[in-house]
Amino acid sequence: xxxxxxDEWGTSSVATMPGAAVPPEREPAAGxxxxxxxxxxxxxxxxxxxxxxxxxxxxERIHYFADATDPERVVRALTDAGIDAVAAVRRGQLSVxxxxxxxxxxxxxxxxxxxxxxxxxVEAASVLGYRxxxxxGEMSWGARDIxxxxxxxxxxxxxxxEVFDLLPLKAWCFYDRxxxxxxxxxxxxxxxLTRRGDPVGGPVLRVAPLLDHPGLLMAGSxxxxxxxxxxxxxxxxxxxxxxxxxxxxxxxxxxxxASLATLxxxxxxxxxxxxxxxxxxxxxxxxxxxxxxERGSAxxxxxx
Amino acid sequence: xxxxxxxxxxxxxxxxxxxxxxxxxxDKEYVGGVGDFVRGALDEERPVLVAxxxxxxxxxxxxxxxxxxxxxxxxxxxxxxNPGRILSMLQEFADHPGHGHKPxxxxxxxxxxxxxxAESWEATRHEALINLAFEGRSVSIxxxxxxxxxxxxxxxxxxxxxxxxxxxxxxxxxxYTDPHEVCRDCDTPLxxxxxxxxxxxxxxxxxxxxxxxxxWAATAGLPPERRTDxxxxxxxxxxxxxxxxxxxxxxxxxxxxxxxxxxxxDRGRLSDxxxxxxxxxxxxxxxxxGVWIMHQLCDLVEIRAAAQGLVLRLHMG
Numbered sequence: 001x002x003x004x005x006x007d008e009w010g011t012s013s014v015a016t017m018p019g020a021a022v023p024p025e026r027e028p029a030a031g032x033x034x035x036x037x038x039x040x041x042x043x044x045x046x047x048x049x050x051x052x053x054x055x056x057x058x059x060e061r062i063h064y065f066a067d068a069t070d071p072e073r074v075v076r077a078l079t080d081a082g083i084d085a086v087a088a089v090r091r092g093q094l095s096v097x098x099x100x101x102x103x104x105x106x107x108x109x110x111x112x113x114x115x116x117x118x119x120x121x122v123e124a125a126s127v128l129g130y131r132x133x134x135x136x137g138e139m140s141w142g143a144r145d146i147x148x149x150x151x152x153x154x155x156x157x158x159x160x161x162e163v164f165d166l167l168p169l170k171a172w173c174f175y176d177r178x179x180x181x182x183x184x185x186x187x188x189x190x191x192x193l194t195r196r197g198d199p200v201g202g203p204v205l206r207v208a209p210l211l212d213h214p215g216l217l218m219a220g221s222x223x224x225x226x227x228x229x230x231x232x233x234x235x236x237x238x239x240x241x242x243x244x245x246x247x248x249x250x251x252x253x254x255x256x257x258a259s260l261a262t263l264x265x266x267x268x269x270x271x272x273x274x275x276x277x278x279x280x281x282x283x284x285x286x287x288x289x290x291x292x293x294e295r296g297s298a299x300x301x302x303x304x
Numbered sequence: 305x306x307x308x309x310x311x312x313x314x315x316x317x318x319x320x321x322x323x324x325x326x327x328x329x330x331d332k333e334y335v336g337g338v339g340d341f342v343r344g345a346l347d348e349e350r351p352v353l354v355a356x357x358x359x360x361x362x363x364x365x366x367x368x369x370x371x372x373x374x375x376x377x378x379x380x381x382x383x384x385x386n387p388g389r390i391l392s393m394l395q396e397f398a399d400h401p402g403h404g405h406k407p408x409x410x411x412x413x414x415x416x417x418x419x420x421x422a423e424s425w426e427a428t429r430h431e432a433l434i435n436l437a438f439e440g441r442s443v444s445i446x447x448x449x450x451x452x453x454x455x456x457x458x459x460x461x462x463x464x465x466x467x468x469x470x471x472x473x474x475x476x477x478x479x480y481t482d483p484h485e486v487c488r489d490c491d492t493p494l495x496x497x498x499x500x501x502x503x504x505x506x507x508x509x510x511x512x513x514x515x516x517x518x519x520w521a522a523t524a525g526l527p528p529e530r531r532t533d534x535x536x537x538x539x540x541x542x543x544x545x546x547x548x549x550x551x552x553x554x555x556x557x558x559x560x561x562x563x564x565x566x567x568x569x570d571r572g573r574l575s576d577x578x579x580x581x582x583x584x585x586x587x588x589x590x591x592x593x594g595v596w597i598m599h600q601l602c603d604l605v606e607i608r609a610a611a612q613g614l615v616l617r618l619h620m621g
Binding site for chain 1: 349514534535587591593
């Protein structure tokens with residue numbers, strides 16, 4: 001069965017049913033959302049080919065969302081590696097588009113809209129008979145002055161629980177060190193539970209989803225310099241749809257008063273209204289709660 | 305002796321704002337003057353706070369006998385070790401919702417024999433700020449001064465108190481000076497440290513500055529729980545430099561007389577001398593907590609606000 005299909009990303013393709021859908025043996029969510037760090041075209045092509053080849057072999061639908069790369073170059077790199085990308089595009093199994101044409105085409109980047117798009121895209125792939133969906137996104141637009149780009153970290157923190165825990169989706173986020181600063185790469189790559197390629201170093205404050213239950217881990221040190229990171233973490237916590245969310249602070253050496261206030265405000269504004277459950281709170285957080293005990297109703301230290 | 309009004313003889317009846325210095329040279333004069341003030345306030349059913357050094361607390365409790373259960377007692381040598389945190393405590397007491405709209409009476413003894421000159425200097429600033437913080441309010445604050453204190457300290461008490469007296473009577477202070485002027489006079493140059501570690505910082509260096517401050521304090525032998533306070537205070541001060549002090553600042557750290565000192569200097573201005581002297585709203589969205597936190601955590605905060613910038617010296621033992 002063939003036919004022109006306008007998909008959830010607004011791009012058109014010829015859809016092909018590759019056979020009866022078989023529920024896939026789902027890889028754990030942590031392994032299906034990975035950051036990929038590279039610094040030259042050879043590394044880029046190697047990661048691209050491994051990912052696309054795997055998707056084609058497993059009968060999955062594949063989307064590539066380019067930013068800095070010409071979509072034709074993506075197809076050419078795959079072809080050069082012996083992958084029949086042209087045929088895959090023709091039958092609708094592979095699509096190569098740009099972020100600007102798709103999820104950034106509206107008013108800018110909106111994590112909530114993006115999360116809804118993933119649900120729609122996985123549903124569409126399933127309807128078309130694919131065994132799953134995998135996607136590559138070039139994330140270099142996050143370094144530019146695009147409306148909503150400041151919410152990229154919030155998005156990366158949310159999708160582990162709001163997308164990958166729920167859907168048979170595998171996605172690699174491409175971080176090109178030539179196009180993003182070391183600080184940006186380290187921070188954004190650090191928000192993934194699986195990483196490929198070498199980060200340049202640890203960010204001042206690393207934030208990542210918790211592996212097993214809704215919440216975040218924070219490691220490093222907070223201050224005025226990390227206010228945007230803490231704000232992104234707070235936004236992610238605020239949006240988590242579960243009643244209980246946890247903060248694992250085992251790796252957090254120091255937290256400042258403004259960051260505690262930001263996190264406590266996020267807890268208060270959560271729909272469930274339940275306090276953040278904090279594990280391994282650093283001494284500075286306990287000291288701040290001594291000074292501002294009112295905040296204890298929003299930040300519950302579990303192992304005092 | 306020129307006496308103030310009759311009301312001045314009975315400090316519990318002053319209104320709206322009464323801030324006398326009581327000079328005493330013996331325990332008898334102390335319990336006489338302070339005891340009269342407290343009993344007068346209790347007679348008028350005013351909430352009473354007595355914040356004096358520990359040994360004086362015992363003396364007053366003994367003499368006030370059955371009345372002392374209605375008084376809030378605070379050991380000033382502990383709670384007010386850093387003079388910069390005393391005013392916050394006094395305002396919190398005066399504003400306590402449980403007091404309704406009753407005027408309150410406070411005994412506050414911020415300077416005692418044994419205070420260092422640097423502490424006494426900041427306590428003098430605190431005394432001047434009381435006049436700004438409580439201006440127009442129905443509050444009586446009696447400040448006992450031991451006449452064994454240094455002459456300079458006693459002279460400053462005449463400048464910072466609108467009323468002075470002894471266990472017998474009070475009179476208007478002829479030396480009373482505008483609080484802003486007293487604060488400006490307190491902004492004298494600080495002695496230069498020896499062997500200070502110097503770190504220049506901007507926003508991009510804040511994390512490294514925190515880490516270096518923590519490592520330095522560990523090497524200097526500051527216990528872990530005090531290092532937490534040290535780092536919180538320095539973190540607030542350096543953040544303030546970046547936010548309000550021209551975007552950059554300088555941190556110096558050194559050991560002195562069994563304590564560690566951090567000095568944060570920048571190009572900022574202290575537009576309101578009462579900054580950090582009132583407990584901030586924990587829910588305030590705009591911050592404004594930094595200086596108050598420093599005062600709560602440090603043993604002494606020296607402030608020097610000059611035309612060329614702001615200097616904060618944080619002491620921790």
